[in-house]
Amino acid sequence: MDTTSSRLNKAMILPALLFLLILFYFPLAFIAGLSVNAPNLSAANYERFLANETMLRVGLRTFLYAGLVTVTCRVLGYPLAVFLSRMAKAGRSYLLVCVILPYLTSLLVRTYAWMILLSDHGLINSALLGVGIIDRPLPLLYSTFGALVGMVHLVLPAMVLPIYAVVHGMNPEQMRAAKALGGGPLRSFLEVFLPQTLPGVRAGCILVFAISLGFYITPAALGSPRDLMLSNIIAKLVESLLDFGYASAISVILLAATIIVYAFLGGGLGGMVKGGAQGSSGGERRASLPSRMAKAVGNAGPMAGLQRWLWDRNIGRSARHALPFHVLWYAFSILTLLFLILPSVVVVIMSFTGEDTLGFPPESWSLRWYKTFFANRTMTNAAITSFWIAISSSLLALFLGITASYALVRGNIRGSQFLYTLILAPMIIPSVVAAVGIYKVFAAWGIIGSVPGVLLAHTPGSLAYVVIILSGTFMGLDRRLEMASASLGASRLRTMFRVVLPLVAPGILAAGIFSFIHSFDEIVITSFVAGVTLQTLPQQIWLIIQYQIDPQIAAVSTMIMILPFIALPFFRRR
């Protein structure tokens, strides 16, 4: 590599950093200032947190639950991602849309669907009672179990897609070669397959853990009274006590603790970015040997150890009979898929009710709630506004994120781990706290209540999704392909567009989907930044469900879910 291009690789991180500096860190500085009571500096807010046993316990619980959710998603998501990558191309894209269905269903409607599924007289308890497995209802709803089910369901797509993007870009010949050279299925998997997928697994874990730390509506709605999360307390401090200072201090502590956890957990960020640097120093990683395997497992920490344990249990027994193992794998994946789509199915069915309120199963059927939506100009206008904001925000995030991830993985930048954390932070800072900082800065700039204001406010969060997913995808990419392209005389730009981008297309698609939905669903920051002329769809949905149990919401959610299915054939024709 000549120095010009390596400098260029490094420089590609600048647009994203500059953007975050202005639109996230500048507002965050206000927040940090509030937390230390600027200008009369004092650590009182921090001392108050550390001296409060309840806060510490809630903080610990928040991290514990985020960890539990991450491990569960890892166990459910990995087999499903690999299963999906093995599917024939035609059906696969439809199944991938099924995977993201939880993200497409409005939070409040999805929560209501879980209430219907999990309650004492709900579908699951009724089924179990009917079959006679239990003789009285299990306390599924309003228990820690219910909270975990709701959380895992929501973030599982964020585990599946990054892994899928990496598996999809892998060369299947290597597995065949490994088998031809006498490696059993177990050995081929552990020594050839698994190590190559680790970047995707890491990306998934980082993403899921970060999102889980910010949960508060889902555990509050489905969990037991004890399932209090830190974000819940932070939101209350801002929303009902105007205690910006204390809320900011807790947010800063949350961010710091997250960074420490990532650094501690078997490589986390460090392993991720350093792994990329190793990959760039040659193609040796491809020649995975047991020693490398052990190292890779070490890098991924307890997660990979658990995966290995699962594999030992499953394959160890069935290695001689490959078929039952595959059957088990497929059955497990299909059950996971069913879990993902179940609440959405309930929502779709409820949307066709003829009744005045949501209920399951509906007592009569009609299309009236679809008609209500299309007759309501506030709703349709809000939907159009949200759509454009989400498209623009995710395109911006993709541009900034693709360049930044490439720079992080290929740029050999000193301190890349730190930069990665900088980009991740918008996911960790609770949005209600970020909203206060953003409001102050945007008010000074005079962009409150404008479409550009709202989309710029959404983009830092979207960017975090893009960078986490794409740095995983870039790491899974064989560097030698770029070298080959360059040695054949292709310019850097040509290599980028003709070789690199097509190979990471699934990753870009996954990143685009998450950043689109992040913006399309955002409600907290929007409610601050949107002024008197601008209304977004989630705001309207939230308001409606505040006042009535309106099946119109189910109808809107159903249409949002169906859109990608309709759009798919058009994408695939290209």
Add this chain to the structure above:
Amino acid sequence: MKPSLRAAALAASLVGLSVGQAPAQALNVFVSGGAFADAVIEAFVKPFEAETGITVNAVKSEMPFPKWSLAVETNTVDFDVALTSLGFGLQLWQAGAMTPIDYSIYDAKELEGLAPQFRPEWGVAAIVNGLVLAYNTETLPEGKRPQSWADFWNVEDFPGTRTLMVPYIGTSSLPEALVADGVPLDQIYPLDVDRAFRKLDEIKPHIRKWWESASEAQQMFNAGIVDMGLSFDGRIVALQKAGKPIAFTFNGARYYASYWAIPKGAAHVTEAQRFVEFATRGANQATMTKIMGYSPPNRTAFEHLPADLASSLITAPDNIKMAYPMDAGWYAAVGPDGKSNSERILERWQEWIIK
């Protein structure tokens, strides 16, 4: 389309979205959302425009409490009138974020119809919310339906799944505990916090869910997940209209209003004052009540309401005798340690609930 053209088209459509939706001189009124907003537009906005010729931009959105304070602080107030709860309104007034209401433009009879607590310096009551004891008449047989908070606490004689609310927006289920413990309704405030938590200790294992929002409580009753508990009266009325078997009692109910208020720095203060005055006239509040079933604060509204509807409202003379008002001033009062009672209850609650 070429990519550059596409980008240009996108930029053009964005500009189109960001400018010129509402007339610049319109009165910007936050009317909340959903069916409630539709009722506000029908009962207040349209007749106001017809009577005064002033154009109103009815914003179907809520004004978040912290945003109100930030907008005043940064001098970026872009709205003229919004609804706020008693607790938030009081805090905003204390923070200097409100324009005082001009009561000189009110008709004397209308003013008399508003009890003093419904016309503080900073806002005029729009609707009255009752926090009532509701129960399911399908799952609970006659005689097993709680008629008082003491019944609710009596888990032996009144079995069933129960719900109460978390301390939020300057309120909580502490007063209900005191009512159940036999404190007379006129002596609930100042709250005896220790006594309330002792009483809550008794019921804690039997509360299936502590709800955080009015809609959550409504959903639980709608889906038949709980048999009895605290809920807003208006939400129960909505469920009854939809044919759900839910009833409630005003016995031991707590009530407080939501208020129309004008932020400090509003661009159209004179028109805003006129809108607030218009929306709090008895006749107009009666229209709102007929659409939504929420109780009107202005007593003169009852002259315009049919008897059967009037009897279902918490502000009706017979009902309000069984209920007591929430004292927001007590919640907002700041002690020598710099903490408000709200803050103290919230902290104690968090400690109590995770045990």
